[in-house]
Amino acid sequence: MEITCFRSFVVTLASSLVTLALAAQKAPDLVLINGRVFTADRSNPRAEAVAISGNTIVAVGRSDAIGQLAGPSTMRIDLQGRVVIPGINDAHTEHAPSPESFILSITPESTFDGVGLALISAADESPAVTWLTGTVGQQVLIDPAVTAAALEKVAPGRKVMLASSTGHAFVFSPAALTALKIRRDTPDPVGGSFERAANGDVTGKAFEYAAWNAERRFVDSVSDDEAVTSLRDFASAAIRDGVTSVQNVSRLPFGRYEKSVRHADVPLRIRMIRSPGTDANGRDRGEGSNFAARDRERKYSIVSGTEWVLDSPSGQLNFHTSEISQMLADSLAANDQLLLRVENERTVAALFDAMKAMAGVDWKSKRVRFETDREVPGNCGDRGSGERRWAAEKSVECWDSCGASFAWRYQFVSKHHAGGHGDHA
Template identity: 25%
Template sequence: MKWMTITIGLLTAIATNALAQTARLNPTTDYALINGVIHTMDEAGTVAEAIGITGNEIVYVGDAAGLANVIGIGTEVIDLEGNMVLPGFVEGHMHPTAGALIMRGADLQIDSIDGILERVRTYAEENPELPIIHGYGVRLHLWDDGYGTKEMLDEIDADRPIFLWGVDGHQAWVNSKAFEIAGIDENTPETVPGFSFFRRNEDGTPAGWIVEVPAQMQVLSKLIDLNIDYTKAGVREWLPRFAAAGITTAHDYGIQGLGQDEGFQLMADLAASGELPIRVQGNFYWNDPNLDPIPPLEAMREQFDTDLVSARGLKINMDGGDDAYSALYTEPYSDNPDASPNPIIPFDTLNETVLRADAAGINVVCHCFGDAAVRAVLDAIELAISQNPPRDRRHVISHAMLVHPDDIPRFGELGVTWDSTGAWMSLDPAMQSVTLQRLGDERVKQYSPMRAIAEAGGNVSLGSDWPAAGYISEYRPLVAIRTAVMRQLPGRDDVPPLGGEEARVPIDLAIRANTINAAYGMGKDHEIGSIEVGKLADLVVLSENLYEIDPNTIHDVEVLYTIMDGNLTWDHTKQ
């Protein structure tokens, strides 16, 4: 669907006398967008009023008068009616395929155990024909001591398996029937000892809680057929929502639930059939130190390399999170000093693999929750830079919830992008309970040091990590931008800003983090992320100018239209 749709439902096509007088017989521009407040996000911070587009490429950015040189008879002129235009939002960290697998069934994102159980019960009663009862978004901070048990779910339905995803996507709560079907009992060895396992009762029987994706898949794969069709149905359900949020590109940090080749092929098939409204650049997901990830990644890089779907980098999983004492910190946990988690990838294996990947021109993106994990990856990248020839590196460390002060300037010095989730940058209930217990007040104040890293010269980007979250699973960039700016979640403005007011992020930096900075981290800043001549026509039109409104209301701004690759992917008037 091309821009003709916009002229019908969005903007009134006009041809002013001045433009008509300069029309040429052989136009070079298909579409001319005028009368906008166009924040280009280029280096100079240019604000323009007109854009010329030919095919999927931007051929003009400037004032309306300058369009005279590129338009002609046949050019469609579109009035933006004074609305704000930004580059299409670039999600620096997302899981579109895995999210479509997880976000099924009842939405359980509420702050009440009884409320969760009631929602599961209602869902089960309303869907008696379903062979499995699904739910997602169980918040992990709700239990002061212990976790939900299988018996609590057995009371709802003991005859059908119940599988409820935790809000972080890394844990799950299931009933006895799920364990029975999956063949999990007291004699079942842990899936990945110390990392992915079943919480157990004193007698060794599984208690009801599953930790990390490998063990989750060990159970879920026995409950349902995790095939392409099942996952594709979920992807098709969620893709329009991404477009409606203004997203035009997603950096996929790991396909799970399917074979990685299958996940990329699913997206490639959707692109081929014209059903993919976002660009997807993905990574080979690696969390097994016994596997050499370079050969399969190189094969995937060769197989998937189109404008819309590509496999590019190596995703390294270094640690877990603070809730399960599996994040790596330079100082002991405040509430459990004896906790001593091991890195998922041993440091010597990390160094050797990053060195080889970097030498092969492969960028790495890393899940690093704690400051010790961050330091280990920065050290590995520094080693690679010292030993390999110079090149245009785009390594990324994601989450980096806590960064040791000594390591903050290293992002800029080493050219490493710090990517994290805007919607996590607040003292939400999970942060106020679990994280404060684990780390104490002083370290929590240093969480999500986005502004400090940017001021020290580092590139900072925003990525939702959808569907994973600590408190609220949120994919909409405008919510991320608002929370990063205010350091408070919408609706929770009575809570002090995370890190104090000095940690609040300027609006321009927050927008750049979800556009050009995220594109830089992906190595795609020459194609997307800003509105400049020669770049792809990825745009989002908003109902309000984010620079002029109360920042508390940014999340309420409406996405009017989203354009990806010159195609209209979201039109609010059609809904």
């Protein structure tokens, strides 16, 4: 799970309070007493009890006062000194379902010889229709000998998909390329590229949006029932960890993802963030734009925000600066938060320049959000208002004079990202 813990990531208990007198007008459905309640309110960080009506915290205070609000039908729970905290918001998840896969016993440190042995073993132990998947490091990714043809030699006829440890690239076998509709002459999409042989044919390696477009087709091959089951499993795991809301960027095409949220009907608040693909002609600027933010069939979930990945781990821009300006303009026109993955200071500088060139825009109110795994870019730390801290997650939030919010994302555990099914070889 990659969690971004903003200082404002918690809707504090204090912000949802009403006066005890107002709460007394209607008996709450539930009271929790004799506990240690963390309110996230600096002026009053601790309490003993909580009163809840429906989905709303109506009062927080001393056990004797909260207990008096209870009516004949109110459920009472004596916490006996246990701790109560607000539900955790995971501000960046990437859940998507996955086809039936056999996960290779390899690590980013594995050599291609090691990958080959794992593939041979997996091919012997799994049905021919099952995907073989795993994660490889940079040494495998940059090895010119690692191609679709090389994968075919060790696992003939098998659909093999090897992801880079950064998530920015994949290596596919010939059967996988066919399944994902990647031809030898498939053109590079905007924001991505294929490695090509001297004759121009695709070798099996895909980078940036070429990789993610293929990943979208991979997850889109699941059935509707599999997508719903995967989401329910994801929600159950999150709730067991105290996560009650997530901001999810899914590779599943948005229409299908929204459908799975409606049909799964999970007790998890999901912010569905659009993550469109691209093709040789440009960005898909319309994906998910026809969905209302709220819908009665998904009472806990909303549609909000659009994410684009602006550069590669090496810092190479995925989009021309004019296209970045267009992203900003699209966000303003749709009144929709823009979320941007950035890896390099030069990308941040280009984005700030584009924001400053759009005179008269109150960027702070638009809350453009940058997400990165890197250190504080430029002088952000000098003019920022956040501080680094470790808890269940590590994060930073700071603001440039433009008003862009930085969120530093760190690997914590991976289970909130996992989707679908898999055995380990």
